[in-house]
Structures are given as C-alpha cells and as structure tokens.
Amino acid sequence: DGTPFDGWTTVFLIIGTAIPGFLFAVFLLVIFAGGSYLDWFPLAGLTSDNWAELSWFDKILDYFWHITLPVIAMVIGGFAGLSMLTKNSFLDQINQQYVLTARSKGLHERRVLYGHVFRNAMLIVIAGFPGAFVGILFTGSLLIEIIFSLDGLGLLGFEAAFNRDYPVMFATLYFFSLLGLLMNLLGDLMYTIVDPRIDFESRET
Numbered sequence: 001d002g003t004p005f006d007g008w009t010t011v012f013l014i015i016g017t018a019i020p021g022f023l024f025a026v027f028l029l030v031i032f033a034g035g036s037y038l039d040w041f042p043l044a045g046l047t048s049d050n051w052a053e054l055s056w057f058d059k060i061l062d063y064f065w066h067i068t069l070p071v072i073a074m075v076i077g078g079f080a081g082l083s084m085l086t087k088n089s090f091l092d093q094i095n096q097q098y099v100l101t102a103r104s105k106g107l108h109e110r111r112v113l114y115g116h117v118f119r120n121a122m123l124i125v126i127a128g129f130p131g132a133f134v135g136i137l138f139t140g141s142l143l144i145e146i147i148f149s150l151d152g153l154g155l156l157g158f159e160a161a162f163n164r165d166y167p168v169m170f171a172t173l174y175f176f177s178l179l180g181l182l183m184n185l186l187g188d189l190m191y192t193i194v195d196p197r198i199d200f201e202s203r204e205t
Helices: 004-018 021-032 056-094 097-104 109-138 141-147 153-162 166-194
Strands: none
Touching: 004 056, 021 056, 021 141, 056 109, 056 141, 097 109, 109 166, 141 153, 153 166
16 A cells, blocks of 8 residues: 555565575574574474473473474465465455445445455455465475474475385375365365355356
8 A cells, every 4th residue: 555564564575475484494593593692492303302201281382382483484485475465465456446336335444344355355365375375384394394303294205205115205295185185175165154155066067
C-alpha cells in the first residue's frame, strides 16, 4: 500500500526468500550459539550430555532447546516466500471490482476483508502451501543437519545414496513422497473449508 511498513516488510521478505537456509543457519550459530555474541542455544547435537539424568519434562524442554535454531533456519525461507505470496494475493484481490461493490453497499470493512477478500485470496495461498511446506522441510535440510550435527532424514538419505544402501534410500524417498501427497490432500481439503462453493464431489468425470 506504499507505507513505510509495507516497504520495509517487502525488503525483509525478499531477503528472506533469496538467502538459502544454510546461510541463516551459520548466521544463527554465530549470533546465538556462542560463536561471537550470545550463548543462548547449544552449538550442535540433539540432546545434552546429561540427557539421561533429566526428568521426562526436562527432556522435552532439552529437545526443543536443541532444535530451535535448526527449525528457524529451515522455515525462515519458506515462511518469507509464503508471506510474500499471501501479501501479493491480498493486494491483488483488494483492488478487484467486487470489493468496490461490497464497500459501496455499505458493508463493514471487516466483513469485506474476511467475507470476500480473504476467501478468494487464500485460494492462491493454499495452492502454493504444499510446495512451500516441502521447501521448508527439505530444501537445504542436508546442509542444515550437517551444520548442527543432527542425524536427520536428509543426511540419512544422502548417506544411503552415497553408500548405495537402496532399502534406506527408497524408504526416505517414500517418506518424502508420502508427505508431499498428504500436503496436497490437505490443500484440497482446505479449499472446501475456505470456500464452500468448491465441491469436488459435484465435478463431472
């Protein structure tokens, strides 16, 4: 909309989309993991050395403490891309003729935004959600797992392919494919929730 907030957020979203996740991982390590500045999070690994001595609640907290930086590094790029898509979709819909018609009829601004603009704008976002989700989880996950010394699926699949361990390699491929299919199914279900006018059962085959 041309405001300073809109300009700055656009710049940050573009930067977040352009920079790969493993560079964010290195940046987070330097800033928050005792590299040169703060020492708030562990440098590597999934658990602490005294993990076996912790209570079950402290073990859960320890897991979350260790995976905070890797998760942030993995999701920040996909989140920025999805946010940019959402913003552009809303800006495109808010200038449509039906929005002007709804406002001219005297509808409340909240009703216009959530009853009309939101429904149409979110369809594009939902269509891009599965790809964004897969990108959040798997794009650069191998490098992030190596940086944080984590034994994840990305590293497991890479080592299986390198060592020609075909059962493990196909198992990771199957898991990734299944998760992608589930995300597409979830996207189709969200279509009907956001816009009840969409009915897959009534489509002619």
